[in-house]
Amino acid sequence: MGLIAPHRRWWIALAFAALSLPMLVQVVTPRQTVSAREARTLAPAPQWPQSAAEWRALPKTLEVFLTDHFGLREPLVRTNAVLRYAIESPTNTLVVFGRHRFLFFTGDGMLLQSAGLLQRTSDIEKLADFAAALSAKYQALGIPFLVTFPPNSATITRDLDPPWFKPKPTTEYDKMMRALARRGVPAVDLRPALTAAAAENIVYRRADTHWNKLGALIGFNEAMTALGKPDWRIDVPRVFHGMEEVPGGDLARMLGAPDDIADLDARIDLFPYRPVKMTERKLDTGRATGGNIAEFDHAGPRVVILGDSFTEHAWHEYLGLHASRVTWIHHELCDFTPAVVAAQQPDIVILAMTERLMFCWNLK
Numbered sequence: 545m546g547l548i549a550p551h552r553r554w555w556i557a558l559a560f561a562a563l564s565l566p567m568l569v570q571v572v573t574p575r576q577t578v579s580a581r582e583a584r585t586l587a588p589a590p591q592w593p594q595s596a597a598e599w600r601a602l603p604k605t606l607e608v609f610l611t612d613h614f615g616l617r618e619p620l621v622r623t624n625a626v627l628r629y630a631i632e633s634p635t636n637t638l639v640v641f642g643r644h645r646f647l648f649f650t651g652d653g654m655l656l657q658s659a660g661l662l663q664r665t666s667d668i669e670k671l672a673d674f675a676a677a678l679s680a681k682y683q684a685l686g687i688p689f690l691v692t693f694p695p696n697s698a699t700i701t702r703d704l705d706p707p708w709f710k711p712k713p714t715t716e717y718d719k720m721m722r723a724l725a726r727r728g729v730p731a732v733d734l735r736p737a738l739t740a741a742a743a744e745n746i747v748y749r750r751a752d753t754h755w756n757k758l759g760a761l762i763g764f765n766e767a768m769t770a771l772g773k774p775d776w777r778i779d780v781p782r783v784f785h786g787m788e789e790v791p792g793g794d795l796a797r798m799l800g801a802p803d804d805i806a807d808l809d810a811r812i813d814l815f816p817y818r819p820v821k822m823t824e825r826k827l828d829t830g831r832a833t834g835g836n837i838a839e840f841d842h843a844g845p846r847v848v849i850l851g852d853s854f855t856e857h858a859w860h861e862y863l864g865l866h867a868s869r870v871t872w873i874h875h876e877l878c879d880f881t882p883a884v885v886a887a888q889q890p891d892i893v894i895l896a897m898t899e900r901l902m903f904c905w906n907l908k
Contacts, residue, residue, distance in 0.1 A: 636798045646704040647795040648697060649753045652900040658698035660712030667903045668716060672723035674878050674904050675895060679729045682893055689893045690771050691724060691731040693717065694755060694763055694854040696899045697748040700738045717899055732770035734763045745787070751807040752793025758784055758810035760858035767894065776866050778817065785811040817865050824860075829884045833874035837888075844868040845891035850875040855896045867892075878904035 590605040591598075638651045648655060656662045675691050682689040698705050699717065717735065724731040738759060741747050747759030755763065761778060768776040792805035799805065820841045827835035838860040846869045849855050856872055863870045871888045873880055875897050885893070897903075 635800060639795050639798050640706060642698075642701070642704045642706045642709075644704060645750070646701065647751050647799075648706065649795060654696050654753075654900045655698055655706075655709065657716055657900055658696045658711065659709060660715040662716060663714075663719070664716060664903070665719065667905070668720050668723050670904045670907070671878065671897075671902060672720065672727055672729070674907065675724060675729045675731075676727040678893075678895065679727075687890060687893055688771055689730060689895070690767060691729055691895045692734060692763070692767050692770070693720065693897055693899050693902050695735050695738060697753065697755070699735060699899060700742050700759075701746075701748055702739075702742075716902075720902060730770065732766050734766050737762050737766045745784075745810075746808060749793050749807050749809065751796040751805045753795060754793065754854055755858075756809045757812045757858070760854070761810075761812060761862065764859050764862045767896075771892065771894075773866075776863075778814070778862060778865070782816045783812050783814055785813055787811070814861060814865070819861060819865060822861060822864055827871060827873065827884075829873055830881055831874065831876060833876065835871065835873040835884070837872075838864060838870045840864040840868055840870075842868060846889060847871070847892045847894065848873065848885055848888050848890040849894045849896055850880060850885070851894070851896040852898050852901060854898050855894075875901075877901065877906035879906035879908065 590602060593599040593602050638649060640648050640650055640655070642648050653662050679689050679691075695717065698709065699715070702711075717733075721731060721733050738747055738755075741758070741762050745758055746756065747762065748755050758780075761780060761783070765777045765780075768774065787808045788811050790807050790809045792802045792807045796802045796805040796807065823839045823841075825837050825839075827837050829835045836856070844867045847863050847867045848871045849859065850873055852874060860870050860872070869888070871890070873884060875895065
C-alpha cells in the first residue's frame with residue numbers, strides 16, 4: 545500500500561493545480577502597471593542591484609513586486625476585499641472602520657486632526673498670513689473674497705466615528721478660524737451648519753472621503769451668506785429628495801472593492817430654480833492638477849474657486865443659478881499661479897481648502 549491513499553491523490557493533484565493556476569496565468573498575460581480597482585500604480589520590477597545597499601534592499605523590493613504581480617490578482621484582490629469588508633478588517637492601513645461600517649481616511653493625519661491631537665500652530669499662522677495677503681489684494685480691487693474649509697468627515701459625523709475616537713475641546717480648525725479673525729480675513733466656519741444637518745441626514749459619503757451632495761449644498765449656502773449674497777442660497781427642502789445608493793468612492797477603491805461596497809448620496813434636483821444650460825471645459829493652469837471652467841447661458845458675475853476635490857464640481861450648478869462663469873483652480877497648497885486667477889477676471893474669489901489640507905505646505 546502506498547504512503548498516500550488513492551482517493552487522496554486526486555485532492556493533491558487538484559490542490560497543486562489550484563496553486564499553479566495563478567503562476568500559469570501570470571506567464572501568459574501582460575504585466576499590469578496600474579490597478580484601476582485600487583486606483584494606484586503597481587510596483588515596478590526591481591533593477592539589478594548596483595551596490596551593497598541595493599543588494600540588502602532587494603528581498604523587500606522583490607517581495608513588494610511579487611505582491612503586486614501574480615496571476616488572477618484582480619479577482620483575488622476583489623474577493624479578499626469583500627471578505628475583509630464583511631468582517632470589518634480593512635486591507636489598507638489608510639482606511640479604518642467607524643460605526644455602521646462608515647469608512648474613514650487616515651492619511652494626512654486626518655483623524656488625529658479632527659480629534660485635536662495635531663496642533664500645527666506655525667502652519668496655521670502661515671496660511672492665515674497668506675489668506676490675509678489675498679484678502680488685502682482683492683479688497684483693493686473691490687473683489688469680494690471669502691475663506692472657508694470643508695471639514696473632514698470625522699469632524700462632523702461624530703455618531704459614526706470609530707468608538708475609540710475621543711475629540712479634544714480645541715482642534716486646528718478652531719485655531720485657524722481664530723487666526724483668520726485676528727487678521728480680519730472674511731471666513732466662514734461650516735461646522736455648525738453641517739453638524740446640525742448631520743443630526744437628521746447623512747451629509748458625508750460612507751465609502752468616500754468627501755461630503756455628499758447634501759453636505760455640499762449646506763456648505764454652499766453658508767458660504768453665500770458669508771459673502772453677503774443670501775439671495776443665492778438654495779432652499780434645501782425644495783431640492784433635496786432623499787438618499788440613493790451609489791457605487792463606493794475613493795475609500796472603497798483603496799480597499800480594492802469599488803463595485804462591491806455600496807455608498808449613499810443625496811438626490812438634489814434644482815428644477816424649481818430653473819437652471820440654465822451649463823457648458824464645461826478644462827483650464828490649463830500649468831499644473832498637473834489643472835482646473836475647469838463652467839459657463840452658463842445668462843449674464844452674471846464671474847466666480848473663481850481656489851479649491852480641491854471637495855469643490856471641484858460640487859458648487860458649479862449651485863453658483864450657476866446666478867453666475868455667468870465658475871472657474872475652479874486647485875489651490876496647490878497656496879502655490880497656485882496668480883496670473884491664471886487674474887486671467888479669469890473674477891468678480892468673486894473663494895479660497896476653499898479642505899480641513900486636512902488647509903496649509904501652505906507648497907508655498908515657496
